[in-house]
Amino acid sequence: MTDKELRRLSRSELLEMLIAQTEENSQLKIRLEQAEAQLRDRRIEIDKAGSLAEAALQRCLSGGGGRGAAVSGKYPADQQPAG
Incomplete structure (x- = not known):
């Protein structure tokens, strides 16, 4: 309207x-x-998911053993990869 x-x-x-x-x-x-x-709720969910993923990765890298150890390159002395 003018x-x-x-x-x-x-x-x-x-x-x-x-x-x-x-x-x-x-x-x-x-x-x-x-x-x-x-948006706040989604950010909280993303933060929680990120925290859970980080916690799981940290657990694997800090001696959770198994596949995490293989990924991190950490093997117990009796389980060194052949090669």
């Missing part, structure tokens, strides 16, 4: 437009808050 068109509107029409914009603004704020909450 400035000229806005100037031709009555006070009641302008007030109705203001109310509609205010309601839309409120709804958008709610949607934004919900989206931010979902």
Whole structure:
């Protein structure tokens, strides 16, 4: 809407437009808050998953034995690879 068109509107029409914009603004704020909450939840899930993966890797690398030892290149003396 142009400035000229806005100037031709009555006070009641302008007030109705203001109310509609205010309601839309409120709804958008709610949607934004919900989206931010979902993003926080996903970040927490990603952080937890990363922490779990790091803990599992650390366990494997710190002597959890088995495949982790093979991946890290750490073998007990009696299980040195042939070659």
